[in-house]
Amino acid sequence: xxxxxxxxxxxxDPNGYVKRFKAESGRKVIGTFCSxxxxxxxxxxxxxxxxxxGSGEKIRLAEAHLQxxxxxxxxxxxxxxxxxxLAFLDGVVFxxxxxxxxxxxxxxxxxxxxxxxLDLILPVKLDTDGARQYMIDVLRRFRGELGEKLSVTISxxxxxxxxxxxxxxxxxxxxxxxxxxxxxxxxxGSVLYALVRAAMIMDRTRAASFLEEVAAEMEKESTxxxxxxxxxxxxxxxxxxxxxxxxxxxxxxxxxxxxxxxxTGSRYxxxxxxxxxxxxxxxxxxYLERVVCPxxxxxxxxxxxxxxxxxxxxQARGVIFFLLKFCDPHAFDYPYLxxxxxxxxxxxxxxEVEDRLSADGQLRTRFEAFVEMI
Amino acid sequence: xxxxDEEKEKRKIKTVAKxxxxxxxxxxDAKTAGQTGKKVAWITSGGPVEPxxxxxxxxxxxxNHGAMVGASKMGADLCGKAEAMGYxxxxxxxxxxxxxxxxxxxGPIGGLPxxxxxxxxxxxxxxxxxxxxxxxxxxxxxxxxxxxxxxxxGFSAEAKRYVKGQINEYIAFLEKACGKRxxxxxxxxxxxxxxxxxxLWQEILDTAMNRPAPISAFDAFFHLALxxxxxxxxxxxxxxxxxxxxxxxxxxxxxxxxxxxxxxLLWDNLPVWYRTKWLSEKFASHDACLVADTYxxxxxxxxxxxxxxxFLGSMAECHTRIYLNIGVDEMARQVIEMADKYDVDGIxxxxxxxxxxxxxxxxxxxxxxxxxxxxxxxxxxxxxVDERSFSEGQIETRIxxxxxxxxxxxx
Ligand code: SF4
Ligand code: SF4
Numbered sequence: 001x002x003x004x005x006x007x008x009x010x011x012x013d014p015n016g017y018v019k020r021f022k023a024e025s026g027r028k029v030i031g032t033f034c035s036x037x038x039x040x041x042x043x044x045x046x047x048x049x050x051x052x053x054g055s056g057e058k059i060r061l062a063e064a065h066l067q068x069x070x071x072x073x074x075x076x077x078x079x080x081x082x083x084x085x086l087a088f089l090d091g092v093v094f095x096x097x098x099x100x101x102x103x104x105x106x107x108x109x110x111x112x113x114x115x116x117x118l119d120l121i122l123p124v125k126l127d128t129d130g131a132r133q134y135m136i137d138v139l140r141r142f143r144g145e146l147g148e149k150l151s152v153t154i155s156x157x158x159x160x161x162x163x164x165x166x167x168x169x170x171x172x173x174x175x176x177x178x179x180x181x182x183x184x185x186x187x188x189g190s191v192l193y194a195l196v197r198a199a200m201i202m203d204r205t206r207a208a209s210f211l212e213e214v215a216a217e218m219e220k221e222s223t224x225x226x227x228x229x230x231x232x233x234x235x236x237x238x239x240x241x242x243x244x245x246x247x248x249x250x251x252x253x254x255x256x257x258x259x260x261x262x263x264t265g266s267r268y269x270x271x272x273x274x275x276x277x278x279x280x281x282x283x284x285x286x287y288l289e290r291v292v293c294p295x296x297x298x299x300x301x302x303x304x305x306x307x308x309x310x311x312x313x314x315q316a317r318g319v320i321f322f323l324l325k326f327c328d329p330h331a332f333d334y335p336y337l338x339x340x341x342x343x344x345x346x347x348x349x350x351x352e353v354e355d356r357l358s359a360d361g362q363l364r365t366r367f368e369a370f371v372e373m374i
Numbered sequence: 375x376x377x378x379d380e381e382k383e384k385r386k387i388k389t390v391a392k393x394x395x396x397x398x399x400x401x402x403d404a405k406t407a408g409q410t411g412k413k414v415a416w417i418t419s420g421g422p423v424e425p426x427x428x429x430x431x432x433x434x435x436x437x438n439h440g441a442m443v444g445a446s447k448m449g450a451d452l453c454g455k456a457e458a459m460g461y462x463x464x465x466x467x468x469x470x471x472x473x474x475x476x477x478x479x480x481g482p483i484g485g486l487p488x489x490x491x492x493x494x495x496x497x498x499x500x501x502x503x504x505x506x507x508x509x510x511x512x513x514x515x516x517x518x519x520x521x522x523x524x525x526x527x528g529f530s531a532e533a534k535r536y537v538k539g540q541i542n543e544y545i546a547f548l549e550k551a552c553g554k555r556x557x558x559x560x561x562x563x564x565x566x567x568x569x570x571x572x573x574l575w576q577e578i579l580d581t582a583m584n585r586p587a588p589i590s591a592f593d594a595f596f597h598l599a600l601x602x603x604x605x606x607x608x609x610x611x612x613x614x615x616x617x618x619x620x621x622x623x624x625x626x627x628x629x630x631x632x633x634x635x636x637x638x639l640l641w642d643n644l645p646v647w648y649r650t651k652w653l654s655e656k657f658a659s660h661d662a663c664l665v666a667d668t669y670x671x672x673x674x675x676x677x678x679x680x681x682x683x684x685f686l687g688s689m690a691e692c693h694t695r696i697y698l699n700i701g702v703d704e705m706a707r708q709v710i711e712m713a714d715k716y717d718v719d720g721i722x723x724x725x726x727x728x729x730x731x732x733x734x735x736x737x738x739x740x741x742x743x744x745x746x747x748x749x750x751x752x753x754x755x756x757x758x759v760d761e762r763s764f765s766e767g768q769i770e771t772r773i774x775x776x777x778x779x780x781x782x783x784x785x
Contacts, residue, residue, distance in 0.1 A: 064737055065737050065738060066734055066737070067725055067727075067733060067734065067736075067737075067755075069464060069727050069730070069733075070730070070734060096523070096524055098500055099499050099500045099501065099730045099731040099734070100730055100734060102500075102524055102526075102731065103702065103730070103731060103734035103735045104734075105526060106526060106701045106702035106703065106735055106738075107702060107734070107735060107738055109526070109527075109701075109703075110702065110703055110738055111738070119524075119526045119527070121523045121524055121526070121530070121533065123521055123523070123536065124496055124500070124503065124519070124521045125519045125521045128540075128543065130536055130539040130540060130543065131521065131536070133535075133536070133539075134523075134532060134533070134535070134536035137532035137535075137536075138532060141530065141532060294504070295500055297503055297507070297519060300507055300510055300511050300517070301511070323462075325462075325464065326464050328464070328465060328466075328500065328501055328504065328730065329500060329504060331461065331462040331464065331465055332461070332465065332469075332501075332504035332505070332507075332508065333504070334460055334461075334462070335459055335460035335461060335508075336508065336511060338460060352462070
């Protein structure tokens with residue numbers, strides 16, 4: 001598919017892509033962290049939301065600000081900013097999530113002066129009326145503050161248009177994931193990764209139509225007769241995944257990824273926004289009701305219920321937990337998620353990654369052993 | 375030798391015995407709650423304890439328990455057990471130790487009394503919420519979360535409304551859990567005692583402005599237990615009155631916490647519980663006294679926002695704008711304020727692997743202090759409870775070198 005080639009080009013050099021896009025479109029570029037950044041509002045302001053992951057450069061400058069026991073995502077993003085690799089950003093938005101991002105926001109504000117800085121101090125518990133009201137209030141404030149920084153007023157009409165684009169992206173990715181779950185062999189895991197990732201980086205209008213095209217092509221292909229398919233169905237669980245290679249390694253080990261609950265995966269796009277309701281309220285409701293990130297609270301077993309349900313729905317033979325070292329919220333949830341899977345009879349394995357994948361051979365052996373066992 | 379003992383005896387804080395008595399009685403009370411029909415709530419150190427006291431619920435502090443685990447040097451063992459349960463060794467060691475204690479009644483006092491409810495305020499970190507979720511699932515008891523939005527650069531009107539609303543939710547939660555009405559008269563009294571206790575605690579810490587300081591941060595770590603645990607009771611007020619009187623007496627007699635106080639230092643972050651004695655002797659051997667710290671003073675920091683005549687009403691602000699729930703630049707400002715107030719020669723920062731919200735940003739605070747005040751700072755890498763992260767040789771060398779720097783500056 002030609003769309004996939006386009007994706008790969010973008011992912012090869014996301015910063016280069018966005019710089020070109022900025023020059024051509026004249027849009028301001030706003031860096032965001034985490035899947036709780038309300039892209040709809042940024043788009044409605046005429047700006048471009050650009051998700052920051054850290055480019056994986058060796059940590060040198062960030063050493064002077066963050067200890068070694070901080071996750072590679074936070075250290076990596078700061079390293080990029082201090083190294084001048086993000087100089088094209090006009091602003092940056094920090095949604096409040098974990099303790100590490102919280103402090104990164106402070107450190108960034110004090111040390112990266114070139115771009116404007118907005119904190120979005122979301123509620124942490126999401127299951128009360130008071131929290132819902134606060135979420136709405138915070139998003140309203142954000143709408144005003146962002147408009148001020150960009151010298152625009154964000155109208156309801158613009159918000160609705162942005163919601164429609166984001167919904168199209170979400171709906172298309174949902175279709176792609178569903179098809180991948182049904183007929184895993186029609187799309188490689190690394191391609192799935194590339195599609196979601198590109199959606200967080202590229203021009204969103206382009207992303208919407210492009211993902212719809214991919215979904216349509218996949219639908220066509222899925223009508224072909226399914227080949228006898230000996231691979232084992234694997235589901236991935238965790239936070240941020242920056243490693244397309246794991247898909248390939250899993251496939252080579254005899255597995256096939258049929259879904260995930262990553263924040264750089266299904267948590268990013270699950271849940272549509274009501275296009276008819278008051279836009280800010282509708283945006284708030286989506287972020288409140290979407291399956292939570294472990295840094296948020298929505299009941300005591302919300303995440304385990306979700307994971308078990310998804311694993312069953314996707315008929316997963318096993319789950320691989322992919323966790324970033326030093327990531328507290330995910331590490332706290334791991335034992336109970338594993339236990340819930342155990343009780344549901346779904347085997348799982350844990351892979352903890354610092355920033356780079358460990359020597360490929362070792363990982364391959366572990367995956368092979370796991371795939372064989374399940 | 376006899377003379378030396380006498381000298382040591384003179385320096386001992388006499389009220390310590392009383393403190394041990396109170397804490398023992400308190401833990402017995404809590405451990406026998408099942409027989410006496412009292413309810414027990416587990417609560418985080420930054421949580422609003424006063425409504426519990428007003429409802430006759432016994433508050434229990436897993437963090438205080440974590441400190442006891444650390445001080446009894448049981449941290450490495452219990453943290454290891456938590457790791458065997460699947461909890462990463464990079465998580466907060468208070469949480470790890472407590473989670474490991476629960477199923478086996480482990481730790482220095484044979485486990486904490488079973489909770490009837492859990493009260494978690496996330497003003498100190500996100501860890502406590504995850505930790506209390508684990509315990510709520512384990513004990514199958516209701517959990518109340520007081521969500522205090524982080525104040526990077528200020529406390530917004532929306533956030534204030536949100537937290538205020540939650541104080542009412544908290545009261546409704548307690549009424550349900552206790553099966554009785556909330557006593558609005560009683561909370562006024564408890565609130566008054568709480569404020570009085572906090573003021574006394576501040577006054578006690580402030581005696582360290584004297585030279586020599588009659589009390590050190592190491593003493594404060596110990597005497598802190600009451601303002602955390604039994605804030606809002608007459609007992610705490612009485613105890614701190616005694617302690618304050620003793621400190622004033624020491625000031626008038628010129629008795630210092632350290633025999634020949636020469637260098638005055640400020641401590642940042644939690645104590646290294648399993649090494650307080652070693653560290654205090656190490657610093658004392660260099661004639662250095664830790665005269666203040668950012669940790670124990672957090673329990674009177676809310677005084678600037680409290681309204682004694684509307685205790686419940688001001689609770690939202692008091693609990694949201696605490697030391698750990700503010701931006702790094704504001705923390706630096708407060709550290710500098712303390713450095714001036716206690717007139718310190720240097721700052722010792724504990725980079726604590728366990729506590730990310732307290733430790734990330736320390737390098738910037740260090741830089742700000744250097745730029746604005748030129749005060750030397752020392753960074754020690756350790757962990758508050760898990761002694762596996764403590765490297766004695768390395769830390770000793772660093773302290774010695776730091777004192778050399780101070781010496782150079784003084785002469
Ligand atoms: S949630 Fe985890 S991975 Fe994400 S920034 Fe926080 S600590 Fe890092
Ligand atoms: S030590 Fe830090 S991370 Fe642990 S409970 Fe206390 S504030 Fe939270």
